[in-house]
Amino acid sequence: MTVFKIPVSVLVILYSSDADVLLLERADHPGFWQSVTGSLDDENEPLVDAACREVFEETGLAIASADMQDWGFSQNYEIFAHWRHRYAPGVTENTEHVFSSRIPVKAQCAFPPASICVGNGWALRMRQRLVFLGPTPRPFASSVGVSSLAKGCGGIEASAAWPTSGPAGMNRPAPLVVRRPEGLYCPQGDFFIDPWRPVDRAVITHGHADHARPGHGHALCSMRGLPVLRARLGEAQSFQGLGFGQRLRLQDVWVSLHPASHVLGASQVLIESASADGHGSERWLVSGDYRVQNDPSCDAFEPVKADVFISETTFGLPIYRWPNVADEVALLLDWWQTCRDEGRAAVLYTYALGKAQRLLIALLRLAPLPGTLFVHPSVARMNEAYREAGIALPELPTPPAMLSPGAMVLAPMAVQGSGWMQRQKPALAEAMVSGWMLVRGHRRRHAGVRGFVISDHADWPGLLWAIDQTQASRVVLTHGQTSSMARYLKDQGRDVDTLETEFDAQAADV
Numbered sequence: 023m024t025v026f027k028i029p030v031s032v033l034v035i036l037y038s039s040d041a042d043v044l045l046l047e048r049a050d051h052p053g054f055w056q057s058v059t060g061s062l063d064d065e066n067e068p069l070v071d072a073a074c075r076e077v078f079e080e081t082g083l084a085i086a087s088a089d090m091q092d093w094g095f096s097q098n099y100e101i102f103a104h105w106r107h108r109y110a111p112g113v114t115e116n117t118e119h120v121f122s123s124r125i126p127v128k129a130q131c132a133f134p135p136a137s138i139c140v141g142n143g144w145a146l147r148m149r150q151r152l153v154f155l156g157p158t159p160r161p162f163a164s165s166v167g168v169s170s171l172a173k174g175c176g177g178i179e180a181s182a183a184w185p186t187s188g189p190a191g192m193n194r195p196a197p198l199v200v201r202r203p204e205g206l207y208c209p210q211g212d213f214f215i216d217p218w219r220p221v222d223r224a225v226i227t228h229g230h231a232d233h234a235r236p237g238h239g240h241a242l243c244s245m246r247g248l249p250v251l252r253a254r255l256g257e258a259q260s261f262q263g264l265g266f267g268q269r270l271r272l273q274d275v276w277v278s279l280h281p282a283s284h285v286l287g288a289s290q291v292l293i294e295s296a297s298a299d300g301h302g303s304e305r306w307l308v309s310g311d312y313r314v315q316n317d318p319s320c321d322a323f324e325p326v327k328a329d330v331f332i333s334e335t336t337f338g339l340p341i342y343r344w345p346n347v348a349d350e351v352a353l354l355l356d357w358w359q360t361c362r363d364e365g366r367a368a369v370l371y372t373y374a375l376g377k378a379q380r381l382l383i384a385l386l387r388l389a390p391l392p393g394t395l396f397v398h399p400s401v402a403r404m405n406e407a408y409r410e411a412g413i414a415l416p417e418l419p420t421p422p423a424m425l426s427p428g429a430m431v432l433a434p435m436a437v438q439g440s441g442w443m444q445r446q447k448p449a450l451a452e453a454m455v456s457g458w459m460l461v462r463g464h465r466r467r468h469a470g471v472r473g474f475v476i477s478d479h480a481d482w483p484g485l486l487w488a489i490d491q492t493q494a495s496r497v498v499l500t501h502g503q504t505s506s507m508a509r510y511l512k513d514q515g516r517d518v519d520t521l522e523t524e525f526d527a528q529a530a531d532v
């Protein structure tokens with residue numbers, strides 16, 4: 023009986039504490055380097071067991087499954103035609119799951135020297151400087167955080183309150199933000215930040231659905247974001263606007279909002295404890311969602327110093343590095359032109375708030391365009407809110423019953439497969455703009471949807487840069503790829519925690 027390979031595999035990145043990574047050179051293709059990889063032995067083999075087994079088989083290093091980090095990340099790729107005979111008939115794609123493990127420094131001597139064959143066709147050649155982790159943030163000496171904390175408030179004695187090690191909470195002042203069933207809560211100010219259940223007082227960072235939910239007694243947002251939030255939640259939810267940088271006293275704390283870019287009005291929330299003489303005053307910063315790549319569709323990201331930074335990590339994996347936006351827009355324009363040349367109309371899937379307006383501004387600057395641009399009613403509604411907030415956007419028509427060749431519609435993903443779409447002749451060309459397209463583009467293309475990589479979140483270098491800018495002595499990671507980022511920051515000597523929230527990193531950036 024033929025035993026077919028299972029189209030599920032693992033990839034394991036082995037690295038040392040000083041950021042060297044182990045690469046293998048293929049014996050059958052000299053010059054081709056890769057991490058440890060391999061397929062499951064049988065369909066029931068746990069992924070982590072396969073990862074440990076492959077590392078042992080290919081390098082001789084025995085790693086316990088507890089020391090193997092599952093990134094919770096996988097990607098599909100096409101199997102080369104000349105390898106398909108190894109798989110069951112009809113199998114054309116393989117799913118690869120990513121793991122990593124840190125090798126203790128003393129174990130580095132276990133790495134065989136260059137060019138030694140270690141079985142099953144691999145030559146294990148060398149360690150190479152880690153190339154994908156990008157700008158390494160300077161590890162913070164505790165004194166850096168302490169001196170900025172102590173500045174203007176009576177000297178270095180504040181350091182006693184800020185140990186950088188030891189059990190969480192020990193010797194630390196009462197936290198300014200905690201998790202409650204309703205959401206992130208500031209006890210000293212008696213308010214929530216982006217709560218996922220109705221509360222009496224809420225600070226809302228921005229208008230995306232997983233952050234702005236209805237039904238709060240009082241809601242505070244940036245002045246700039248008021249029209250957007252009113253458009254999203256309706257008049258039933260009353261809002262109070264606060265100018266960026268203005269400080270508002272809420273019981274025992276000061277609150278101020280600072281631009282997070284991301285979408286119009288998106289705010290980082292700075293909470294400062296308001297002790298009478300300034301001694302022991304602390305600053306906690308809650309990021310909401312943010313991007314550090316600036317853009318004319320909303321206010322530029324503002325770096326803010328804080329002692330504790332609670333940060334999103336939607337794209338907290340080293341593979342996420344955004345390409346140049348202008349290059350992606352140029353590709354998008356080429357694709358639209360091709361659609362027109364083929365006599366087809368097109369639909370471009372994009373989040374109705376933020377991404378759509380950003381794309382419109384980028385596209386309209388490149389006029390003349392290949393054809394007429396239409397916007398779905400949900401995009402039109404957000405465009406109106408942007409205009410109300412002072413962003414210049416022209417009024418664009420909503421799509422007619424039948425589109426002419428060369429037309430393009432900006433619409434949310436929800437329209438895919440709708441009756442309106444099915445009635446279009448010829449069938450619409452489809453594309454999607456999202457940070458997820460960096461890894462899912464290939465799969466989508468198989469499904470007939472072209473992908474363009476533009477994101478309204480910070481990529482891996484952007485997250486590291488933003489964290490660095492805060493000079494925070496402690497980082498708390500919320501939604502997204504928290505475990506990978508936490509591991510990386512810990513390796514850099516940072517004090518880091520993760521906090522589970524109900525924000526939806528997967529739904530973001532679509």
Ligand SMILES: [Zn+2]
Nearest residue numbers: 228230311530
């Ligand atoms: Zn968002």
